[in-house]
Amino acid sequence: MSDLLRLDRCSKVYRVGAFGSGTLKAVRDVTFDVGAGEVVSLIGESGSGKSTIGRMILRLSPVTEGAITFRGEDVARLRGHALKEYYRHVQGVFQDPFSSYNPVYKADRVFKLLKDEYFPELAASDWRTRVESSLDAVTLDPSQVLHKYPHQLSGGQLQRLLVARALLLDIDLLVADEIISMLDASTRIDVLNLLGELKGRGLGILFITHDLSLGNYISNRTVILRRGQVVEMGQTAKVFDNPQHAYTRALIASVPHLHRKWSDFQNGRSEDDFAEDGGELLEIEPDHFVRRPERMERAA
Amino acid sequence: MSLSVDDLTVYYRSLRGDVRAVDGVSFSVADGEIMGLAGESGCGKSSLGNSLVYLTGRMRYVGGKALLDGGELPIWDFEAMNEHRFKRISVIPQYAMSALNPTRKVGKMTGELLHSRGIPFASVSDELQRRLELVGLSTDVLHMYPIELSGGMKQRMVMVLSTLLNPSLLIADEITSALDVSTQKAVAGMLAEFREHGFVKSMIVITHDISILYQVADTILVMYAGHLAEKASASEIVDAPLHPYTRMLISSLPEVGVRYEETRLSGIPGIPPPLLDPPQGCRFKDRCPLATARCAERPPFVEVAPGHQVACWEKAA
Numbered sequence: 001m002s003d004l005l006r007l008d009r010c011s012k013v014y015r016v017g018a019f020g021s022g023t024l025k026a027v028r029d030v031t032f033d034v035g036a037g038e039v040v041s042l043i044g045e046s047g048s049g050k051s052t053i054g055r056m057i058l059r060l061s062p063v064t065e066g067a068i069t070f071r072g073e074d075v076a077r078l079r080g081h082a083l084k085e086y087y088r089h090v091q092g093v094f095q096d097p098f099s100s101y102n103p104v105y106k107a108d109r110v111f112k113l114l115k116d117e118y119f120p121e122l123a124a125s126d127w128r129t130r131v132e133s134s135l136d137a138v139t140l141d142p143s144q145v146l147h148k149y150p151h152q153l154s155g156g157q158l159q160r161l162l163v164a165r166a167l168l169l170d171i172d173l174l175v176a177d178e179i180i181s182m183l184d185a186s187t188r189i190d191v192l193n194l195l196g197e198l199k200g201r202g203l204g205i206l207f208i209t210h211d212l213s214l215g216n217y218i219s220n221r222t223v224i225l226r227r228g229q230v231v232e233m234g235q236t237a238k239v240f241d242n243p244q245h246a247y248t249r250a251l252i253a254s255v256p257h258l259h260r261k262w263s264d265f266q267n268g269r270s271e272d273d274f275a276e277d278g279g280e281l282l283e284i285e286p287d288h289f290v291r292r293p294e295r296m297e298r299a300a
Numbered sequence: 301m302s303l304s305v306d307d308l309t310v311y312y313r314s315l316r317g318d319v320r321a322v323d324g325v326s327f328s329v330a331d332g333e334i335m336g337l338a339g340e341s342g343c344g345k346s347s348l349g350n351s352l353v354y355l356t357g358r359m360r361y362v363g364g365k366a367l368l369d370g371g372e373l374p375i376w377d378f379e380a381m382n383e384h385r386f387k388r389i390s391v392i393p394q395y396a397m398s399a400l401n402p403t404r405k406v407g408k409m410t411g412e413l414l415h416s417r418g419i420p421f422a423s424v425s426d427e428l429q430r431r432l433e434l435v436g437l438s439t440d441v442l443h444m445y446p447i448e449l450s451g452g453m454k455q456r457m458v459m460v461l462s463t464l465l466n467p468s469l470l471i472a473d474e475i476t477s478a479l480d481v482s483t484q485k486a487v488a489g490m491l492a493e494f495r496e497h498g499f500v501k502s503m504i505v506i507t508h509d510i511s512i513l514y515q516v517a518d519t520i521l522v523m524y525a526g527h528l529a530e531k532a533s534a535s536e537i538v539d540a541p542l543h544p545y546t547r548m549l550i551s552s553l554p555e556v557g558v559r560y561e562e563t564r565l566s567g568i569p570g571i572p573p574p575l576l577d578p579p580q581g582c583r584f585k586d587r588c589p590l591a592t593a594r595c596a597e598r599p600p601f602v603e604v605a606p607g608h609q610v611a612c613w614e615k616a617a
Contacts, residue, residue: 045480045481045482046480154571156571157571184340184341184508185340185508185510185549185552185553186340186548186549186552186567186568187567187568187571188552188567189552189553189554189565189566189567190566190567192554193564193565193566193567196564210480210481212481212556213511213553213554213555213556214554216554216555216556216557216558216560217554217560217565218554218560237559240556240557241559250482251481251482252556252557254481254482254484254485255481255511255556256481256484256485256488256509256511256512256514256515257511257514257515257555257556257557258510258511258514258538258550258553258555259514259538259539259555260557261514261515262485262489262515
């Protein structure tokens, strides 16, 4: 699988406090890649730096150290036309569908803005066909969503409109930052399945979430973040079925299951019990990396 | 019977008419029962919880009654409810993290709250310290401003505050939604602990997350668009739901520990009806695969098996 996007030892330091006197290392030395036709889920609790990584990929915030490359090109160096071309291929959808739209304008204005920016020469009728086929791809009925204000549409519809907008550009990579969290249980699975379909069409998707069950459902590979560091990553099946890091285990143990009670499985260690950071990522089996696995800890 | 609600109807006033958020709801909560109240956003679950404690300005009491330990709650009368709030019926609000007054130290605020109910702080201070310890907070928090506490600490502080006077009924509104999974588990565990220690007699836990309710609740009540859909024990709701809405909802939830290689879950087509002018009869009928002509009439919420109530013509027959 060819690498589409690659993060190479990326770090992000925020200046905090009065006059930026303090520093906060939000992302530390993160390396992973996203291939075409692959969903990679980035899972972490709040403050783990998962959204910061998404923002860095979308160039909404600069990388402090390390590099992000898209098809071999350093994203940080893109300027002017090259940056515009980058956004033609890489787009993001964010958590709150209600605040992604300007409530004063109709929701389909996002399409018009896109046309003015990227396809000014295209005839209106051709554009309409494109919009309709793109809406079709996200299973929306054009007559139900076009010419409506944001408050007239449901969260799931708004979120799918944003995905449709991204699809109008020939995108190769979609950064989906918690796009499911605000949606209702009965509609969220449709948006998830949509991501699955897009994956089938060869799109690379970075799925950022705090919800392990969603990550488990949709992704090929999983990256578990803790305090800005990758603690475990690899194929989803390997990470979820055979978690090696104590933190991953604690996370999986505290997910509320539907058919098994918490009391049914023994209580692991609580989150604060395991040692602070450090160590190297080791490949313990093909495509399964762990930061200092527990077994080795015990042996030492 | 700790709480019994009979045909409660509460609407929201709006310029375009009444929004029927809680429409003819009847259920009961037994002594010592933790009842989960589940549903999608906008289905009226928070409105139902709030209407038992305080009606905000836009809410209009239309009818029905609520009995708490045999005595009627004057829920339509804001002043008369003061007698019951906090002492007999208490709430942990949806945004517990912002429920604390930012300009007061936590201890001072607690004192003022108790004073407003005519209770001297000294008489409960020992108990307060004991309970703070129980939830893993040091008594130093009483000398801190809310801004100095983390989200999880504030959440626990509010939980201790709401239950300080041993209310008969506690309404916990979405208290785990804004928390990380590990904190979520701890808070959920605390709820059960509070009941065991007798701080509260029974509880209504409102959340959209059924898997949390399966962990903590004894029974689950599912609401859909202002109506009750189904009530049964937590395991029955999850393993053998009867109402088509509950069934479709449960089967659309992805789980950890299951491999989904090629299998795809499916959602419920359509969206919930507007509550401003809801359709007659069963409000789920437009999305329901089992809908028949009879569904134009509202199905009664009836007991079909011991402890299992459902509002569906297909299942009640």
